[in-house]
Every structure is written in C-alpha cells, then in structure tokens.
Amino acid sequence: MYKQKIEARFYLLGISVLSFFLTACVAEPIAKAPGMRFSDSAVISVQSPDVAFNKGSSFAWLPAAIKYYPDKRLQDVPVKSMLEKEIMANLRARGMKIVGSIAQAQYSIAYTAALTSSLDDKSIIRQFGLLPGNARIPTNDHSVEKGSLIIYVFDHKTRNMVWRSAAQMGVKFNTPPAQRKKRIQQVVAEMFMTFPLAAKK
Numbered sequence: 001m002y003k004q005k006i007e008a009r010f011y012l013l014g015i016s017v018l019s020f021f022l023t024a025c026v027a028e029p030i031a032k033a034p035g036m037r038f039s040d041s042a043v044i045s046v047q048s049p050d051v052a053f054n055k056g057s058s059f060a061w062l063p064a065a066i067k068y069y070p071d072k073r074l075q076d077v078p079v080k081s082m083l084e085k086e087i088m089a090n091l092r093a094r095g096m097k098i099v100g101s102i103a104q105a106q107y108s109i110a111y112t113a114a115l116t117s118s119l120d121d122k123s124i125i126r127q128f129g130l131l132p133g134n135a136r137i138p139t140n141d142h143s144v145e146k147g148s149l150i151i152y153v154f155d156h157k158t159r160n161m162v163w164r165s166a167a168q169m170g171v172k173f174n175t176p177p178a179q180r181k182k183r184i185q186q187v188v189a190e191m192f193m194t195f196p197l198a199a200k201k
Contacts, residue, residue: 041187042132045165045194051155052198055095058105062154065110069118073173082181083113086188087151094197107162108154115171116146124148124166131169147171151191167189 061084068080087109088098102108112119112128123130128150137146152164168186175183 006194013023017054027139035136041167041169041190042167043164043167043187043190044130044132045163045191045195046130047196048160048162050181051162052196053096053107055199056097057107058097058099059091059107059109059153060099060102060105062102062108062110065152065154067112067114069114071115076108077177077180079180079184082184083111083149087111088189090192090195094192094195102156106156108156110152110154113148114148119125119148124150127159128152128164128166130164130166132140132166137170137176142172143174149191156159163196165194167191 068083070080076183091098091109094190121131121133132148138144146168148166150164150166150167152161154160155162167190169183169187
C-alpha cells in the first residue's frame, strides 16, 4: 500500500509540473548513430538543463506512470515486453543500475506507447508538452498506422521529471517478428542518444 502511494505521488507530481518543464527544459537534437538509418521515424528529446546521470545511478520502473494502449491488430505481438526489455538494455548500456523498487532508486522511469487511434497528437502535446511531428505515415493504407512512444524519467530527490524522449513511426501490422524486434531496438536506441550522461572525472 505504501509503495502504491509513493508511485502514485510521483506520477501525479510529474504530470502537475509539466508546464514548468516546458520552459525549464531544453530540446536536444538527435544525432544519428553511424550505420543506422531511421528514415521513417521522428524523435525529439527534452531534459532539464542541469541534469546529467552518473554511471551507477539507480533506476526503477514507476508502474503507476506506465501507459500501454493495446491494439487487437497487435494482440499476438509482445510489443510491451519488447519495449521494456530495450529500455532496460539501454539504461544498462549507459552504466545505470536497475533496482526492483522505487524506494531504493534515485530515479524512476516509465513510458507511454500507443497507436494514434488510441492517443492522438493533440493528446500527446497536452500530456507531455512535446511532439516529434511525424506526418509521413500514409493515411490510405490500413496495414500501417502511426505509433508513438514516450519515455520519461523522474528524479526522486527533486520530484521532477528530468528527461523525456518521444518517437513517432509507422507501425506495420504485418511486419515479421524478427523485423519488428529490430525496429523496436532501433527506435529505442535512437531515443536514448540524448540520455544525458555526466562527464567522466
């Protein structure tokens, strides 16, 4: 019960201070990794100007702030578990420590994932204050729909949302499993390119 209250408190605090972050945070351009192409995705990241994560910083999931909108056209695809696996993999690759409880963590992390039929651009702007703006998804092809993924991090000490990254891409419902997994890996990797790491001392 105590844990649930803590999780809910952090979620509500993060949402309530979004208006502050719109002016206090800075947008980061995405630099493409060598050998990787993301021609059909758009990404934008925003962070607090004084935030940089030290290696060894502890992170935990914030379940109350995770919003995954399932779609029957993807009911046989484990998209949620794929996303969570890649988010954790990217944190570990940057030297972050994953712990099992937000009570033990310096930071908490969560995400929202949805197709545009469940969460449109206006709703994303209203809830998160940023939008990648991918408008290149064909509207006359029923086998593809625009999808959005937003990842966000809360600092437990300041109780602020200190980093968030949003991506939009075309989601093809008939994509083979191996290709879908690779696509998710690429998109999440691109989102973490602006994850602010502290300079080595």
